[in-house]
Each structure stands twice: as C-alpha cells, then as structure tokens.
Amino acid sequence: MAAAAKAASSAAGAANGFVPRAVFEVSASITRSYFLGHHTAALTSMRKVLSNIGLILECRDSRVPLTSTNPLLESSLASRDRIIVYTKSDLCAPATSTRWLARQQSLLTEWHQNSPSSGSGVIGGRTEVVFTDERNPRSIQRLLALVKERAAAQDSLLGLRALVVGMPNAGKSTLLNALRRVGMRLPGAARTGAQPGVTRKLSTPVRIVAATETSDGAYNDAQDVGEGVFVVDTPGVFVPYVSDLESMLKLSLVGCVKDGLVPAETIADYMLFLINQRDPTIYADLSAPTNDVQEFLDAVAVRTGKLLKGGVPAREHAADWVVQQWRRGHLGRFGLDDISEEGLKARATRLALEQNEGDAPLSLSQARKREKEARKARSLAKRAAALDPTS
Numbered sequence: 001m002a003a004a005a006k007a008a009s010s011a012a013g014a015a016n017g018f019v020p021r022a023v024f025e026v027s028a029s030i031t032r033s034y035f036l037g038h039h040t041a042a043l044t045s046m047r048k049v050l051s052n053i054g055l056i057l058e059c060r061d062s063r064v065p066l067t068s069t070n071p072l073l074e075s076s077l078a079s080r081d082r083i084i085v086y087t088k089s090d091l092c093a094p095a096t097s098t099r100w101l102a103r104q105q106s107l108l109t110e111w112h113q114n115s116p117s118s119g120s121g122v123i124g125g126r127t128e129v130v131f132t133d134e135r136n137p138r139s140i141q142r143l144l145a146l147v148k149e150r151a152a153a154q155d156s157l158l159g160l161r162a163l164v165v166g167m168p169n170a171g172k173s174t175l176l177n178a179l180r181r182v183g184m185r186l187p188g189a190a191r192t193g194a195q196p197g198v199t200r201k202l203s204t205p206v207r208i209v210a211a212t213e214t215s216d217g218a219y220n221d222a223q224d225v226g227e228g229v230f231v232v233d234t235p236g237v238f239v240p241y242v243s244d245l246e247s248m249l250k251l252s253l254v255g256c257v258k259d260g261l262v263p264a265e266t267i268a269d270y271m272l273f274l275i276n277q278r279d280p281t282i283y284a285d286l287s288a289p290t291n292d293v294q295e296f297l298d299a300v301a302v303r304t305g306k307l308l309k310g311g312v313p314a315r316e317h318a319a320d321w322v323v324q325q326w327r328r329g330h331l332g333r334f335g336l337d338d339i340s341e342e343g344l345k346a347r348a349t350r351l352a353l354e355q356n357e358g359d360a361p362l363s364l365s366q367a368r369k370r371e372k373e374a375r376k377a378r379s380l381a382k383r384a385a386a387l388d389p390t391s
C-alpha cells in the first residue's frame with residue numbers, strides 16, 4: 001500500500017470514533033473592521049463614473065455567497081442594472097457536483113428575486129445570477145451572453161460600459177481578464193493576486209465585446225451592441241464593520257481580509273472545525289483527526305518540515321500554509337454559507353429582525369466608533385488581566 005493511501009486508511013480508521021466539535025468558540029475581541037483609505041476613495045470614484053455605467057457586475061465569492069454581500073456597494077450603486085457573479089465556483093463544490101451547483105444557482109436566483117432583504121439591493125432592472133470559474137470558458141461564455149443581451153437591450157450606439165465591483169479578493173480582476181480572453185481572444189489587462197488589495201484604483205475601460213460593425217462595414221454579431229462592451233475594474237471594498245463574529249471568520253478564511261488581521265491560528269482552527277464536520281479524513285495526509293488546533297498545526301509543521309530551532313513546530317507558519325491549501329481547494333471544496341431552503345429562510349428572518357432592531361448596516365462613522373470602543377475594551381481587558389495576580 002502506498003504511504004499516502006496507508007495514512008488515509010489509518011486516519012479513516014481513527015476517524016470512526018472521532019466526534020467533531022459542535023460549536024466553534026472564538027474570542028469576541030477579534031478585529032472586525034478592515035475599512036481602508038482606498039476603499040473609501042474607490043466608492044467615491046465609482047459614484048463619479050456611475051452616470052456612464054449601464055451595468056454592474058457584482059462579484060461575490062461563491063464559497064460565501066451571502067456573507068460576501070456588501071451593503072455599501074449595494075446602496076452606492078443601487079440605480080443600475082446588475083448581474084451578480086458568484087466567482088470561484090470551482091472552489092465551492094467538487095467538480096462532479098454539477099447538479100448541486102445548478103440547485104444552488106436556482107435557489108440564489110429565487111432568493112435575489114423574491115426577498116427584499118436578500119442583499120440584492122433591488123435595483124430598477126433584473127437581477128441575474130451566474131456562477132463562474134475563470135478556468136472554465138463555458139461559464140465565462142454564459143456571463144458574456146447575458147452581458148451582450150443587456151448591451152443589445154440598452155440599444156446605445158456607444159455600446160455598454162460595465163463596472164466590476166465586489167469585496168476585496170473576490171476575483172474581479174481575474175473575471176475581467178477571463179471576459180477579455182473569451183470575448184476578444186486577447187490577453188488579460190488587469191493585475192491579479194492571492195491577497196486582497198491588489199487593485200488600488202479604477203481602471204480605464206477594457207474591451208470585452210467587439211463592436212457590431214467592423215471598420216470595413218461588416219457585421220460581427222447577430223445582436224447589435226453598438227461600439228461593443230467595455231468593463232472598468234475597481235478596487236475591492238470591504239464593509240466598515242462586521243457585526244457577526246462568524247462572518248468575520250468566514251471572510252478571513254476565504255481571503256477577503258488581509259492575512260494577519262485575524263490570527264492565522266484562529267483561522268486555521270475555524271477551518272479545522274469546518275473540515276471536521278464534513279470529513280476529517282480530508283487531512284489524513286497531514287494529521288490524525290483532532291479538534292485541537294495546536295495538535296493539528298504541530299502535525300502539519302512536522303509533516304511539511306516547518307520547524308524552528310531545536311525542531312519546535314512553527315505553528316503560525318503551518319497555519320498560514322494549511323489555510324492557503326484550503327483556499328486552493330486542496331483540503332476539500334465546500335461553501336461556508338447555508339444555501340438550502342431552510343438556510344435561506346433562516347437568513348431572511350435574521351435580516352428582518354436585524355432591520356427591526358435597528359441593527360441595519362452601519363454608517364462609516366458608526367462603524368469607526370464601534371471599532372474604537374471595541375479596541376478600548378480590549379486594551380482595558382488586557383491591562384486588567386496584567387494587574388490580576390491570580391491570572
């Protein structure tokens with residue numbers, strides 16, 4: 001038996017009696033704000049160009065379709081038609097789950113169309129939902145077909161300008177490049193990267209669909225899209241304050257906030273908790289099933305040679321590495337939000353309650369105030385702990 005298979009089988013054996021944690025305990029003091037200068041500047045620039053924009057392509061990470069909603073973007077850009085693009089669909093389910101993905105798509109479409117509190121920001125026009133995987137040209141073609149439809153419906157000689165928006169690291173620039181690659185057979189025009197904050201400014205318009213009429217008077221397409229379709233890339237914009245702790249963990253795990261803001265070990269622990277609820281044999285090559293993150297990270301560090309002087313496991317390094325592995329789909333491909341009928345119902349009830357209780361999205365100054373208060377409480381708690389001789 002090969003070593004990996006042997007390890008997997010022994011871990012599966014060990015997993016037989018393994019009971020995963022039912023709840024994830026986390027300190028309420030983790031940072032829940034990540035609103036940077038360029039996020040505010042981006043919103044201002046978007047509002048300035050909005051009069052020339054006919055369509056919003058709002059990107060959300062398909063692993064967190066509900067949690068990666070940004071009410072700030074919703075309200076700032078609410079006057080335009082939009083298509084909600086659930087990016088990275090290859091990471092939210094195994095490649096064989098095409099039926100499951102189709103069901104998710106129809107549930108989310110229904111959710112956006114029927115629920116006023118769904119976070120679809122209901123705009124003047126229709127809200128369509130598309131799942132994309134940048135490496136699957138078919139998924140990009142489906143989106144392009146919808147975009148062309150919108151361009152033809154707007155019937156402008158100048159064509160259509162679309163703004164691609166979303167949370168940091170949602171895959172906006174990658175989507176723009178994929179649309180250009182499939183729509184124009186041209187190489188990418190935008191810089192992309194695995195960390196949030198790669199795009200810092202609005203881009204110049206990038207062509208993704210050719211003009212209907214070519215320079216020699218011939219016609220390119222059955223649909224009249226005038227001068228064609230152009231897309232403007234934008235920097236990712238985070239929400240001013242995340243009131244729900246688990247949402248902050250989810251957004252950190254998918255890479256929407258800068259690594260380090262929430263400690264790497266906490267994110268790795270949350271990932272471990274989620275994997276354990278599915279199938280602890282997913283990490284059989286790295287560790288025996290465990291609910292103890294330190295034990296897990298020590299095993300990962302030993303297995304991958306991440307050791308400090310004297311052979312001490314480099315836990316933080318191991319935590320960073322193992323989270324990257326999950327983000328690349330090497331430790332299971334699954335979503336973090338519950339997109340079942342019951343899950344969506346529960347979400348709608350919660351949103352309605354929050355709105356009734358006045359816990360609606362915070363304004364920027366409210367959010368700053370709340371973060372300042374939280375920081376003050378954290379430092380007071382630290383000082384009190386340092387003074388307490390029993391601690």
Ligand SMILES: Nc1nc2c(ncn2[C@@H]2O[C@H](COP(=O)(O)OP(=O)(O)OP(=O)(O)O)[C@@H](O)[C@H]2O)c(=O)[nH]1
Binds near residue numbers: 091175192193194236
């Ligand atoms: N697996 C997978 N990875 C993707 C997909 N789309 C984007 N990514 C990855 O996600 C990361 C972020 O992509 P970007 O396009 O830079 O994200 P962004 O939204 O422009 O990020 P900011 O400009 O920083 O806000 C990169 O590592 C991409 O390779 C996808 O469909 N599948």
Ligand SMILES: [Mg+2]
Binds near residue numbers: 191192198234236
């Ligand atoms: Mg970008």
